[in-house]
Amino acid sequence: MGNAPGSLESLRRTNRLRVLQTVQSRGAASRADIVRLTGLSRTTVSSLVADLLAEDLLVERTDQQPLPVSPNGGRPATLLTLNPGSGGYLGVHFGHDSVRVAVADLSCTVLAEEQRDVAVDEHVRDSFGYAHRAALRLLEQLDLPASRMVGLGVAVSAPVRHGSGTLASPSPLKGWDDVDVAGEWHRRLHLPVHVGNDANLGAVAEWMFGAGRGVDDFVYVMLSDGVGSGIILKGQVHEGATGTAGELGHVVVAPDGYVCRCGNRGCLETVAGGRALALALSQARGPDTTLDDVLRLTAAGDVGALRAVEDAGRAVGHALSGLCTMLDPRLIVVGGRTGTAGEPLLEGIRATLARELSPPLNRSVRVVPGALGTRAEVLGAIALAHRETPAHVLPGATPAGALPGAVPGAVREHAR
C-alpha cells in the first residue's frame, strides 16, 4: 500500500499531519485558520478535515462559546479541536529516587498527576509496581477506562540506546542493568510504550510547553541528584551517534576531583550533583544533610547554602561554556530539583558564562529557569508518547465510532 515517499498517498498523509499539527498547536482552529496557516487550499483542508471528523480525531466545538467573530461580520467559523474523548496518554518518570505519573488527553493537557519519593535505583521492580498502581488509580479517579489510552511514555534517568530503545548496558545505574523497560510496561498495560532519557524528555517538555517554546536551538539542564541535559536542535532532540548525547554530568570540570560513578575523575556531577551539594554542607550541617535540606536552606537565605548553590552554578556554567562556544544555542533552560533554587544558581551560571564566552556570544545566550519545575520530565514522557503515536496518521484506525483502544504491538522507542 503506497507508503512510498514521493507518492500521492504520502502527500495526503503529510497534509493530514499538517492539519492535525495546526489544530493541536493552536488548541482550536477553524478550517479557514488552517488554510491560512498551512497554505493549502480551502478545498483540500475541507476534505482533510472531513476525513478527520469521520475518524473522530477532530470534533467541532458547538458549545455556546463566544465565537471568534470577524471584525466586519461574516459567517462565524466553526472551531475544530482534537477529540479529547478519543483517547489519552500516560506518562511516567523514574528519577533516581522519585516516581511521577500523569494522565493526559490527546492534546497533552494533563488531567491528573501523582508524585512520590521511591528509591528507584535500588528497587526498580518495586518502583514499576508503584507506578503501575498509581496509573490505574488516576485513571479510576478520572473515570477513564485504561483502554482509552493510546500510548505510554516512560522517562528514565539512564541512557537509552538508539533505535532499539533498550537501555544502554552496562548502564551507569546499577539497578537498571538489563531491565527491559518497554517490554515490561507493554506487558503491564498492553499499550505502545516509548522510552526516553529523562533529561532529553525534560527538554522536549520545556520546548513544547515551557520556557523553550518557540526556541528551536536550546539546551535543557537538569540538575537533581544526577546532572543531565537535553539538547534541542532545530526542534528535535539531539541523540548523538550512540544515543548518549547530553551527558552534561560527565563533562570533566575538575581534573583532580572525586572519582565519578562513571569511572572518570572530576565529572560535573561530582561537583554540582545533589550529593556534592549535600556534602558541601555536611560539615556545617551534619552528615545526614540532603539535597532537599540544602534547597530549603537556600530558600531561607542561609549564607552557606547560597554559597554552595552558587558554586555549583559556576561549575555548571564552566561545563556549559565550552558547549555554548561550539553550539551557540539561543537559550539555556535550567530545571530539575536544584533548578528550583532559582536566582543564586542562575547567577552562578550566568557569571561564569559571561566570563568564559567570547564577547558577541556572551550577550546572546539567555539563561532562564525551567517553567515546568520537576514536572518537566513526566510531561516530556507524555509528549514523547504523543509524538510517536501514529494514530493520527493511520487512516481508518477508528472506523467512525470505534475508539482507538489499546493497540498492541508497535513498541517503539526514543533514544538518548
Added chain:
Amino acid sequence: MGNAPGSLESLRRTNRLRVLQTVQSRGAASRADIVRLTGLSRTTVSSLVADLLAEDLLVERTDQQPLPVSPNGGRPATLLTLNPGSGGYLGVHFGHDSVRVAVADLSCTVLAEEQRDVAVDEHVRDSFGYAHRAALRLLEQLDLPASRMVGLGVAVSAPVRHGSGTLASPSPLKGWDDVDVAGEWHRRLHLPVHVGNDANLGAVAEWMFGAGRGVDDFVYVMLSDGVGSGIILKGQVHEGATGTAGELGHVVVAPDGYVCRCGNRGCLETVAGGRALALALSQARGPDTTLDDVLRLTAAGDVGALRAVEDAGRAVGHALSGLCTMLDPRLIVVGGRTGTAGEPLLEGIRATLARELSPPLNRSVRVVPGALGTRAEVLGAIALAHRETPAHVLPGATPAGALPGAVPGAVREHAR
C-alpha cells in the same frame, strides 16, 4: 505559480531533486539505478529523466565505456550523468594568509585550482583582486567562458551572520570589518554568490567528498593559524542561533593563559593555533620560526617539534572532550595545515579523549585525518555554491539549448 508546499507541483519538484541528487551522488546512474535508490516507480523516473534531459541538466553517456552489464544478461542500462558542459562553479577560500581558487563542473569535479600565500587579513581588498585574476586565468586555461559559471562560493575565516550572510561585526578579524563579501563579488563576477565560514565549509567538503562521507554526525576540526571547527548534524552544518557555532578556537582551555584576540583568556587558539606552535619552538629555533617550519621539523622527526604538536593535540582533545560528551559525534575529522602533521597530533587528541570521556563513549568516537588536506575549504565553497544553486530546481531555466548563464540577483548566503 504553485510553489505552495503540499501541492502536486512541489511533489514533482521534490522527486526531480531526488533524481538529480541520486545521479550526482553516484556520479553516473541508470534509470533503473534511480528507481532502486529512490523507491519511485519506473514510469515516474523515466518521465523525470526525460524532463531533465530536455533541459540539458542530464546527458546520456553514449561513449563506448564497458557498460555495467548485468550478471544474467539483459539489456544494458544507459548511464546518465550531470551535463558537465552546462555550467560550473567557482570556489574561493580566503585563509588568514593564503588564498585558494578552484573551478569545478556541475558535478563538483574540480577542473583547475590555484593556491598562493597572501596576507589576507592585512590586505583584504588586494586578496580579492588576486583571487579575481586567478579565477579568470583558470577559466581561460580551461577555455571556459565565465558566463557558464552558475555560482560562486566564498569561504572566509570569520563568522558569517545567519540569513543576511554578511560578516558578523565587529569581526574578530580586523581587516574583515564591514567588508560586503557577497556584494563585492557579485559586482566582480555577476554571479550568485554564497558566503560561508571556512571551517563550516571544510566540514561540508569532508562530508561530501572526504573522510566524513556517509557519516551524518561529525565534527571537522580545522587547525591552521586559526583554530575553528564545523559541526555536521544530520547531514547539515550546525550554524547556531547567531551563526557563530563551531568556534572551537575560543573554547577556554587555560584559564590563566594568554589573552586571545577575542578578548578572553586562555582560548584554545592561544595554545594550539599556528602562532602558539611557532612560539613554542621559538626559544629552540629562533624568533622567526613559522608554523610551516614546525610542520617541516615534525615531518623530519624533530623531537621538540613532535612534542609541541602532541601538546597541541592534547589541548585540542581537552576542548573536544566536553563537546563529545555532550554531542556524542560518530567521528572527528582533523584538517587544516597543522592537521597535515598526522599521527603525532592525532595521538595527542586520542589520548586525551580516551582519558576524559566516559567508558562507553571513548570507544565510539573515531579521530581521523581529513582526506582533503588544505583543499577542504575551497571544495566546501564549491559544494556550497552547488547546494545553494537552485538551477536544478527551476523548471525551464534552460529551455533546451540555451545555457544557464550568469543569472544575476539571487545573492544568498550561508551562515556560520
Added chain:
DNA sequence: GCGGTTACTCCGGCTCGCGGAGTAAGTAGG
C-alpha cells in the same frame, strides 16, 4: 430586508505517480 463579508462545500479540470503491457537490447545455450 438588503447588500457586504466571511466560512464552508460541491463540481469539473488538471497534474501526478503508478502498474500493466509492450518494445528494445543484451546473454546463454543449442
Added chain:
DNA sequence: CCTACTTACTCCGCGAGCCGGAGTAACCGC
C-alpha cells in the same frame, strides 16, 4: 542462427490528489 531468458526502458489508462470557481450558509450593519 535461433530460441529462451533477463534486464532496461516506454506508452497508456487509471485512480488519487489538489485547486479554482461557483454556489450555499451564516453573520453584520444599516
